[in-house]
Amino acid sequence: MSIPFIRPKPAYLPDHYEELADIRDAGVYSNYGPVNTRFEQGLIEQLFGGVGGCVTVCNATIGLMLAIREAVGEVVTGERRYALMPAFTFAATAHAALWAGLTPLLCDVDKETWLPCAAAEETLLRHYAGRIAVLVPYATFGNNLDLDRYERLSRTYGVPVVVDAAASLGSQDEQGRGFGTGCRHAVVYSMHVTKTFATAEGGVIYCADQERLVRLRAMGNFGFGVPRTATMLGLNAKLSEIGALLALAKLGEFEQLVERRAALAAFYRQRLPTFEFQRETGRRRAYQFMPVLISEAQASRRATLIAALAARGIGAGHYFSPHLHEQPYFREHCVAGELAVTDRLSRCALSLPIFDDMTLDELGIVCDAVWEQLETGA
Numbered sequence: 001m002s003i004p005f006i007r008p009k010p011a012y013l014p015d016h017y018e019e020l021a022d023i024r025d026a027g028v029y030s031n032y033g034p035v036n037t038r039f040e041q042g043l044i045e046q047l048f049g050g051v052g053g054c055v056t057v058c059n060a061t062i063g064l065m066l067a068i069r070e071a072v073g074e075v076v077t078g079e080r081r082y083a084l085m086p087a088f089t090f091a092a093t094a095h096a097a098l099w100a101g102l103t104p105l106l107c108d109v110d111k112e113t114w115l116p117c118a119a120a121e122e123t124l125l126r127h128y129a130g131r132i133a134v135l136v137p138y139a140t141f142g143n144n145l146d147l148d149r150y151e152r153l154s155r156t157y158g159v160p161v162v163v164d165a166a167a168s169l170g171s172q173d174e175q176g177r178g179f180g181t182g183c184r185h186a187v188v189y190s191m192h193v194t195k196t197f198a199t200a201e202g203g204v205i206y207c208a209d210q211e212r213l214v215r216l217r218a219m220g221n222f223g224f225g226v227p228r229t230a231t232m233l234g235l236n237a238k239l240s241e242i243g244a245l246l247a248l249a250k251l252g253e254f255e256q257l258v259e260r261r262a263a264l265a266a267f268y269r270q271r272l273p274t275f276e277f278q279r280e281t282g283r284r285r286a287y288q289f290m291p292v293l294i295s296e297a298q299a300s301r302r303a304t305l306i307a308a309l310a311a312r313g314i315g316a317g318h319y320f321s322p323h324l325h326e327q328p329y330f331r332e333h334c335v336a337g338e339l340a341v342t343d344r345l346s347r348c349a350l351s352l353p354i355f356d357d358m359t360l361d362e363l364g365i366v367c368d369a370v371w372e373q374l375e376t377g378a
């Protein structure tokens with residue numbers, strides 16, 4: 001038996017022979033070509049109700065780098081040198097800030113939603129008043145952030161916002177709109193093959209502010225504000241036409257697949273009633289995998305549990321453990337506030353499999369195995 005942690009299912013290119021031939025015939029392989037344009041328009045229609053716009057990027061890490069740099073401006077002025085972000089996130093969020101010359105300032109997360117803790121953010125905003133260049137909240141595992149609150153924080157403290165929504169394509173807010181809809185700040189999503197919106201490498205920056213979007217697109221194309229002429233800082237962040245084709249194909253089957261994954265998540269909650277789960281916010285959540293918490297008493301046996309599952313052919317992980325401040329490079333280059341909740345999540349996190357064609361039988365096998373190991377394991 002083999003139940004992997006993640007079983008990626010990007011589009012199979014031979015099934016898209018005609019579109020591939022079209023790319024060859026057009027002779028356009030990148031530079032925001034026709035397939036990319038169709039994808040960007042299709043995504044805005046399908047996921048964001050036609051509101052706002054987006055620009056694709058070659059991956060979300062580069063997307064975050066671009067968006068942070070666009071938000072803070074060319075020169076990091078005066079004392080504004082921190083990027084406020086949760087410690088409970090992926091390495092990419094901190095790296096993107098560091099590449100912009102900023103120091104990640106790590107805050108704790110809420111113990112139920114695992115989203116950045118509002119009180120912790122505000123404590124740090126006051127304590128580091130005037131020294132924070134950008135807020136980079138992470139929509140943890142596709143959970144919905146309150147973007148209206150970030151808009152208020154942005155206005156109150158005069159600090160721009162960039163949202164790390166790496167796992168959020170497919171998530172919907174309270175009103176049932178795609179997470180991020182209408183946001184005037186950059187919202188960055190990943191289309192990495194391990195995410196729900198699986199391609200190979202890729203990402204999207206959504207924004208309802210058209211001027212910001214025009215700047216981001218130019219920055220992503222060598223800062224060419226005028227054809228072949230750099231008028232601003234730039235790099236090459238473009239998605240290839242083949243990458244855009246993988247994305248367009250995923251878009252066609254996406255709705256069904258997000259629903260299926262959400263149903264699997266609901267079954268996990270039923271089958272593991274004594275486990276602690278992340279409290280969901282918003283109407284729908286895109287599930288990349290199933291994050292759960294084991295108890296403090298069981299935490300010391302997590303490695304044994306994961307090894308025992310592996311021996312039975314079941315894949316499992318522990319995202320995000322270690323959290324940012326537990327990783328040597330970030331410990332050295334970041335500043336952290338109080339991280340009590342993040343520390344506990346890191347100790348107790350267990351990530352269980354979810355993939356597009358996972359069956360309920362497979363899910364049952366995973367739950368039984370986890371249960372047995374924790375009950376009877378040494």
Ligand SMILES: *Cc1c(COP(=O)(O)O)cnc(C)c1O
Nearest residue numbers: 059060061090092093166190192
């Ligand atoms: C996956 C992920 C990223 C990076 O996405 P890539 O497209 O792989 O660069 C950034 N932040 C978080 C929280 C992620 O989970």
